[in-house]
Amino acid sequence: xxxxxxxxxxxxxxxxxxxxxxxxxxxxxxxxxxxxxxxxxxxxxxxxxxxxxxxxxxxxxxxxxxxxxxxxxxxxxxxxxxxxxxxxxxxxxxxxxxxxxxxxxxxxxxxxxxxxxxxxxxxxxxxxxxxxxxxxxxxxxxxxxxxxxxxxxxxxxxxxxxxxxxxxxxxxxxxxxxxxxxxxxxxxxxxxxxxxxxxxxxxxxxxxxxxxxxxxxxxxxxxxxxxxxxxxxxxxxxxxxxxxxxxxxxxxxxxxxxxxxxxxxxxxxxxxxxxxxxxxxxxxxxxxxxxxxxxxxxxxxxxxxxxxxxxxxxxxxxxxxxxxxxxxxxxxxxxxxxxxxxxxxxxxxxxxxxxxxxxxxxxxxxxxxxxxxxxxxxxxxxxxxxxxxxxxxxxxxxxxxxxxxxxxxxxxxxxxxxxxxxxxxxxxxxxxxxxxxxxxxxxxxxxxxxxxxxxxxxxxxxxxxxxxxxxxxxxxxxxxxxxxxxxxxxxxxxx
Amino acid sequence: xxxxxxxxxxxxxxxxxxxxxxxxxxxxxxxxxxxxxxxxxxxxxxxxxxxxxxxxxxxxxxxxxxxxxxxxxxxxxxxxxxxxxxxxxxxxxxxxxxxxxxxxxxxxxxxxxxxxxxxxxxxxxxxxxxxxxxxxxxxxxxxxxxxxxxxxxxxxxx
Numbered sequence: 244x245x246x247x248x249x250x251x252x253x254x255x256x257x258x259x260x261x262x263x264x265x266x267x268x269x270x271x272x273x274x275x276x277x278x279x280x281x282x283x284x285x286x287x288x289x290x291x292x293x294x295x296x297x298x299x300x301x302x303x304x305x306x307x308x309x310x311x312x313x314x315x316x317x318x319x320x321x322x323x324x325x326x327x328x329x330x331x332x333x334x335x336x337x338x339x340x341x342x343x344x345x346x347x348x349x350x351x352x353x354x355x356x357x358x359x360x361x362x363x364x365x366x367x368x369x370x371x372x373x374x375x376x377x378x379x380x381x382x383x384x385x386x387x388x389x390x391x392x393x394x395x396x397x398x399x400x401x402x403x404x405x406x407x408x409x410x411x412x413x414x415x416x417x418x419x420x421x422x423x424x425x426x427x428x429x430x431x432x433x434x435x436x437x438x439x440x441x442x443x444x445x446x447x448x449x450x451x452x453x454x455x456x457x458x459x460x461x462x463x464x465x466x467x468x469x470x471x472x473x474x475x476x477x478x479x480x481x482x483x484x485x486x487x488x489x490x491x492x493x494x495x496x497x498x499x500x501x502x503x504x505x506x507x508x509x510x511x512x513x514x515x516x517x518x519x520x521x522x523x524x525x526x527x528x529x530x531x532x533x534x535x536x537x538x539x540x541x542x543x544x545x546x547x548x549x550x551x552x553x554x555x556x557x558x559x560x561x562x563x564x565x566x567x568x569x570x571x572x573x574x575x576x577x578x579x580x581x582x583x584x585x586x587x588x589x590x591x592x593x594x595x596x597x598x599x600x601x602x603x604x605x606x607x608x609x610x611x612x613x614x615x616x617x618x619x620x621x622x623x624x625x626x627x628x629x630x631x632x633x634x635x636x637x638x639x640x641x642x643x644x645x646x647x648x649x650x651x652x653x654x655x656x657x658x659x660x661x662x663x664x665x666x667x668x669x670x671x672x673x674x675x676x677x678x679x680x681x682x683x684x685x686x687x688x689x690x691x692x693x694x695x696x697x698x699x700x701x702x703x704x705x706x707x708x709x710x711x712x713x714x715x716x717x718x719x720x721x722x723x724x725x726x727x728x729x730x731x732x733x734x735x736x737x738x
Numbered sequence: 739x740x741x742x743x744x745x746x747x748x749x750x751x752x753x754x755x756x757x758x759x760x761x762x763x764x765x766x767x768x769x770x771x772x773x774x775x776x777x778x779x780x781x782x783x784x785x786x787x788x789x790x791x792x793x794x795x796x797x798x799x800x801x802x803x804x805x806x807x808x809x810x811x812x813x814x815x816x817x818x819x820x821x822x823x824x825x826x827x828x829x830x831x832x833x834x835x836x837x838x839x840x841x842x843x844x845x846x847x848x849x850x851x852x853x854x855x856x857x858x859x860x861x862x863x864x865x866x867x868x869x870x871x872x873x874x875x876x877x878x879x880x881x882x883x884x885x886x887x888x889x890x891x892x893x894x895x896x
Contacts (some may be wrong), residue, residue: 458764
């Protein structure tokens with residue numbers, strides 16, 4: 244066994260494997276930076292090319308692509324407020340305001356470093372807890388899933404800057420949008436108005452780009468041709484970037500906790516790993532001594548989601564390899580790749596193919612390091628995007644957004660959805676509702692319904708009367724209440 | 739309109755949306771398809787009602803509200819160009835252009851027109867307008883193998 248583990252690690256340093264890893268990392272960064280494309284599409288498009296590759300070349304390539312995609316996505320999320328990946332949406336909440344304040348390099352420094360730390364920590368969790376977490380994952384049934392998703396949804400009330408009611412209403416609207424399309428469990432068309440396009444439901448990419456990418460760009464457009472994203476200094480030094488690195492060191496416990504949240508959500512099959520970043524952000528906000536600064540450019544609001552979204556990849560790959568059940572959409576493509584390569588995922592991955600499994604985890608860690616070192620030297624140059632005049636940035640990014648929305652499925656109707664959600668995004672902003680809550684509701688609504696249906700069919704209306712759901716419910720309540728309670732106690736004591 | 743009145747109006751609209759969707763659910767044939775929309779709309783209507791009650795009876799900080807309204811009025815820009823909603827029109831024009839003329843031609847025209855109309859020089863507009871379709875072609879077609887629509891107009895002509 245030890246020999247297999249060592250040979251697995253040695254494989255990571257093989258020049259051919261390193262080359263494919265580097266290539267995968269470069270592609271991951273490019274598709275991550277381009278809004279609307281993302282890691283998922285990059286991985287899916289790579290599948291036809293990995294057919295004739297060896298498993299120990301193909302898997303590190305895919306793993307590197309999936310790991311660095313989120314790192315690349317954080318750059319545009321911070322600089323332009325345009326999330327390269329749906330998992331980078333939360334990064335825009337504080338990353339973009341930091342750029343507007345002239346702290347773009349610091350925000351990217353923090354994002355890259357926390358991505359690196361999160362990615363490596365999750366590999367460490369993955370290797371150490373492989374044999375502890377897997378039996379626990381096997382115990383999770385649909386009724387536990389209902390409550391895990393509810394835990395994710397409960398963080399809606401933490402996302403809002405102001406009125407909690409408006410945040411919750413936004414979440415409800417998001418869940419209603421997720422109701423559009425054929426109902427998975429009954430096969431009935433719901434709210435489709437007999438339009439065949441709506442049978443598949445609303446596509447995530449145009450919805451995300453409409454809600455999050457269009458409003459900040461149009462706001463920039465209102466400033467006129469010479470308006471810039473950043474009102475801060477134009478010259479950015481490497482010192483600013485290192486300030487971001489120091490921020491991560493200062494918030495090391497937050498980084499650790501967010502990485503664990505990411506890893507945990509990644510391991511859970513089918514939860515929808517996007518929820519993890521919202522939970523991490525909500526947690527960071529709830530434990531912060533200045534929660535009111537979240538959404539206005541608090542570096543903790545960048546560190547938490549960035550360490551989380553890289554960490555969840557490791558968890559997702561672990562479940563994919565060990566159970567053959569993907570923890571995220573990228574995990575699902577990874578599963579397809581394993582089948583294409585003639586490898587059957589399952590417990591045999593930890594006996595017969597242990598070297599390959601270790602190689603995958605080693606590649607994940609190395610890909611995060613590669614992504615960091617590929618981006619870090621460029622930060623001070625990239626951050627200058629924030630001082631390019633709006634007359635150039637706005638049309639170029641709008642074109643990329645429209646093409647990105649269209650290219651995912653090749654459907655013109657996705658452009659209409661983009662425009663509609665762009666308008667909704669503007670209205671939400673104008674009237675102080677919350678786009679983040681809406682997206683969380685949209686992401687989890689479908690899953691919630693499916694697992695609720697299965698639980699009801701299997702156990703009836705008393706499905707929640709068992710240990711698992713009760714424990715998860717208690718943890719959720721504790722997670723939400725304890726931080727604010729302890730803060731109140733502290734303030735009373737100090738008073 | 740004061741902020742309080744605006745919020746009440748918004749909650750009322752949400753309430754109407756909730757009632758409409760709730761009624762639409764009755765048209766669904768299968769009982770299980772109704773569960774989630776029923777739960778969500780009920781919750782939404784409850785929240786909207788709570789919001790109205792909160793605005794009407796609980797929020798009495800008139801001073802703060804006046805201040806907020808004052809700030810909002812000072813921040814309100816005078817020109818229609820400074821409204822984000824106005825800038826949805828060029829975006830809609832770009833979308834329409836992409837559908838009619840195709841992505842390459844529409845992106846060329848849009849970038850050129852946008853830069854020129856916002857104070858850019860002809861040279862600047864030309865450089866970026868030419869580069870955009872080239873970059874789109876290289877990124878999407880050459881590297882990623884995705885074919886972008888050439889537009890209904892070209893399909894009709896050729």
